[in-house]
Amino acid sequence: MATVAAPLSGAEPFTPAHWSQRLPKSALDHIPGDDGWPLVGTTLKVLADPPAYGRRMYARYGPVFRTNSFGIRNVNLIGAEANELVLFDRQGIFSSEQGWSPVLHRLFPRGLMLLDFEKHRADxxxxxxxxxxxxxxxxxxxxxxxxxxxxxxxxxxxxxxxxxxxxxxxxxxxxxxxxxxxxxxxxxxxxxxxxxxxxxxxxxxxxxxxxxxxxxxxxxxxxxxxxxxxxxxxxxxxxxxxxxxxxxxxxxxxxxxxxxxxxxxxxxxxxxxxxxxxxxxxxxxxxxxxxxxxxxxxxxxxxxxxxxxxxxxxxxxxxxxxxxxxxxxxxxxxxxxxVPSLPRRALRAFEFGGYHIPAGAPVSVSPAMVHHLEEHWPEPDRFDPERFLPEQVRARHKYxxxxxxxxxxxxxxxxxxxxxxxxxxxxxxxxxxxxxxxxxxxxxxxxxxxxxxxxxxxxxxxxx
Missing domain, CATH: 1.10.630.10 (Cytochrome P450)
Structure with missing residues (x-):
């Protein structure tokens, strides 16, 4: 199993130096997906129409797939169960700081979304x-x-x-x-x-x-x-x-x-x-x-x-x-x-959807996609505020x-x-x-x- 050193503790601020400590490219080869075009990866495909690209990937590969955007190979986890695993994070596996920092560290360091665990709770x-x-x-x-x-x-x-x-x-x-x-x-x-x-x-x-x-x-x-x-x-x-x-x-x-x-x-x-x-x-x-x-x-x-x-x-x-x-x-x-997508970084290895995700893997969940899954939302493209009547909310997965x-x-x-x-x-x-x-x-x-x-x-x- 590929691992990453000190940054995986989640105890110290993210810095650009941590980017050099990514997983070897081969560590995610077993995850099905799309590495995109040379140099730009899947970045242009994603930016052109993120929802459509996500739907195509989900239809082809299911709830676990790999993309390669902004120079980062990322594991996408789709579904209410994935949302619960990553967002509720009972075991403290996922770092929000190390998920968001590659994009935001230069501009919005140390905001609440870029803090983890006890520092996040205290602030x-x-x-x-x-x-x-x-x-x-x-x-x-x-x-x-x-x-x-x-x-x-x-x-x-x-x-x-x-x-x-x-x-x-x-x-x-x-x-x-x-x-x-x-x-x-x-x-x-x-x-x-x-x-x-x-x-x-x-x-x-x-x-x-x-x-x-x-x-x-x-x-x-x-x-x-x-x-x-x-x-x-x-x-x-x-x-x-x-x-x-x-x-x-x-x-x-x-x-x-x-x-x-x-x-x-x-x-x-x-x-x-x-x-x-x-x-x-x-x-x-x-x-x-x-x-x-x-x-x-x-x-x-x-x-x-x-x-x-x-x-x-x-x-x-x-x-x-x-x-x-x-x-x-x-x-x-x-x-x-x-916020269509929520990035994290795995501090420890975990299993989801039949796949082993190694420590150090960038992962993300997608509210935009889960909000349109028919298993939770019949006729998902129809505007129907009565989906949020109390009895319907109770019957639906919390995440x-x-x-x-x-x-x-x-x-x-x-x-x-x-x-x-x-x-x-x-x-x-x-x-x-x-x-x-x-x-x-x-x-x-x-x-x-x-x-x-x-x-x-x-x-x-x-x-x-």
Missing amino acids: RRALSIAFKPEPMRHYAGTLNREIARRVESWGSGPMRFYPAIKQLTLDLAADSFIGLPFGPEAERINQAFVDMVQASVAPVRKPLPFSRMKKGVDGRAFLVDYFTRETLRRRESGGGQDMFSQFATATDESGTLLPIDEVVDHMNFLMMAAHDTITSSATALVYLLARHPVWQDRVRDELLALTGTPGAPLSFDDLARPQLTEMAFKEALRMIPP AWVPFGGGAHMCLGLHFAYMQIKILMAHLLTRYRIEVADGYEPRWQAWPIPQPRDGLRIALRALN
Whole structure:
């Protein structure tokens, strides 16, 4: 059995030097799959249409197959059982840090998703203070105020929804997360995050002049400097209710403040994870409700019954009540999950699907594929929020639906995501009817986070 040395302990940060300690190529030869073309492997095939490529591989090889993308031979494990094995990770076999770091280490090191085991648990406990009821109530007020203002400004008529909601979520992140008013400083911060996200999947992985990676690295340098200065300032002033202030003043179990560089890295990662995934999820939900006006009307009626008046706030105390809205959102997350694939690295050898997977193997599971398996989801291409009625949820494998991941790395901000989407729908659907042209089906760019290539062309019609 091929093995790898010290990095498999999962106890030390991933560095580029670890890439040289990959498995010998022959260690995965017994796994069926596709090594792709010379030099580029399967990278171009995957990026061209990740869902279609995955379906072809699954149909040909079954739930265990090998690919060769971004210079890494990877074992793909498909199915709810695979999701449970890797995400719940009862035996501590899989490293999230060493799964994500080959892509993200240069831009988003030491975010929660790039930590493992006890370090991950300790930082997660410290950072969870930002999602307690009192701060969440504060965020709800900010979201209601700013979403109402922006949605009203959109007005009736045609629009491209994706860029509009992306700008809104960026501005909301600057306000709710950092406590910055909209303006030039927030715009500079937002652009730095956009540059970093685009660089995370740039084909050229070195920060060469004028490359996307160079813009991303420069964006990170700007944000490290900004968040370092702000962490010191907020510790001196006592901070505030925004998420960054909560992080800046968070302490570990001994009551010690987190190191400043760790606060900075957590904030960088959170901003990336929050605004891009919420943008994608909101866009998917708006498109699907536009395509299914009966469900749009049901969600609208539910929200109007709670708010009483078009455009009125959805209060923090009422957030658990719009169940149809939540079901529709969950179905949108099933059909177009914001993170299509979740990478890990095996720290120890394991068995799955009749195959021996050696220690050191890069592995991944795919929410996007499992969310469309007919064994869990009859007619998987049909939009049906009633799949999330309680009795149907109880009857289904717990890990058949994993848009927020699972286990120890379950998304820390998932309740914030639900809150933001419900408040957005309360303001949008009670003011407007959302329409798309007959037969309109946007092409979706699947990687790194799904988005419609044309920006999603919709029309808003004011309700009288």
